[in-house]
Amino acid sequence: MRRPIIAGNWKLNKTPHEAILLVDELKRELVDVTGVDVLVCPPFVDLSEVSDALVDHDIALGAQNVFWEDSGAFTGEISAPMLKDLGVAYVIIGHSERRQYFHETNETVNKRLRAVLKHGLTPIVCVGENLSQRESNKTFDVIKDHCEGSLSGLSVEEMKKAVLAYEPVWAIGTGKTAAPQQAQEVHVFIRQLLGKIFDADTADSVRIQYGGSVTPDNIVLLMAQPDIDGALVGGASLKAPSFSAIVKGAKK
Ligand code: 13P
Numbered sequence: 001m002r003r004p005i006i007a008g009n010w011k012l013n014k015t016p017h018e019a020i021l022l023v024d025e026l027k028r029e030l031v032d033v034t035g036v037d038v039l040v041c042p043p044f045v046d047l048s049e050v051s052d053a054l055v056d057h058d059i060a061l062g063a064q065n066v067f068w069e070d071s072g073a074f075t076g077e078i079s080a081p082m083l084k085d086l087g088v089a090y091v092i093i094g095h096s097e098r099r100q101y102f103h104e105t106n107e108t109v110n111k112r113l114r115a116v117l118k119h120g121l122t123p124i125v126c127v128g129e130n131l132s133q134r135e136s137n138k139t140f141d142v143i144k145d146h147c148e149g150s151l152s153g154l155s156v157e158e159m160k161k162a163v164l165a166y167e168p169v170w171a172i173g174t175g176k177t178a179a180p181q182q183a184q185e186v187h188v189f190i191r192q193l194l195g196k197i198f199d200a201d202t203a204d205s206v207r208i209q210y211g212g213s214v215t216p217d218n219i220v221l222l223m224a225q226p227d228i229d230g231a232l233v234g235g236a237s238l239k240a241p242s243f244s245a246i247v248k249g250a251k252k
Helices: 016-029 044-053 080-085 096-101 106-118 131-135 139-150 156-161 180-197 200-205 219-223 240-249
Strands: 005-009 037-041 060-063 090-093 122-127 163-166 207-211 230-233
Touching: 005 090, 005 207, 005 240, 016 044, 016 240, 037 090, 044 060, 080 106, 090 106, 106 122, 106 139, 122 139, 131 139, 139 180, 156 200, 163 180, 180 200, 180 207, 180 219, 219 230, 219 240, 230 240
Parallel strands: 005 037, 005 230, 037 060, 060 090, 090 122, 122 163, 163 207, 207 230
Antiparallel strands: none
């Protein structure tokens, strides 16, 4: 049985001051929630204060990116040991916005992934097709390419520690959620692929989140799909009432 996992990807939103207000509200709203892994992924500059605010609370902390080297002359970058020292437990890797705007490739995703695993953090690896790829029936080719490229060289043990997120680019921030069956179809494809690359046990145990316009209104039907194990939430994670409603709706 895979435990549901709901992550809030705040993207480029919330100053440190605003972040604390949101986290304080979330702590109140989610105080009685059990059976779901919950995490928030604020911008780097918020991590320290949010980490302090989450001490002794079940909400975990994630980062939105990481560099692959531990230290050195890499101006502007942040490393896995730095994140770990702050109490970060998860790192989103290969988000489509990073692929689209910041030249992220399968190769760089793979380097980040190895760094995250080396330091005992949990990666959330994002894959997903854009609109023209979907319309030209290339969805499965793109997913295969993203999975094979990003996960290249991982051992079974490493893969079992990772979380995947299927985020169709056309559904991100557009209000167009993939229909639950449409998402389920891709999640099954990913799981079968994991079975081929790794083994059946790994395929069965890895959690696959769906992301793209998830709201309190669609979370229940999405989570009702057998291969959807959680959600990576953007816009609706920026307000405590909507994010906590999604967490509560995610209990299988
Ligand atoms: P939205 O929920 O705003 O569509 O964003 C999804 C996403 O990109 C999460 O990583």
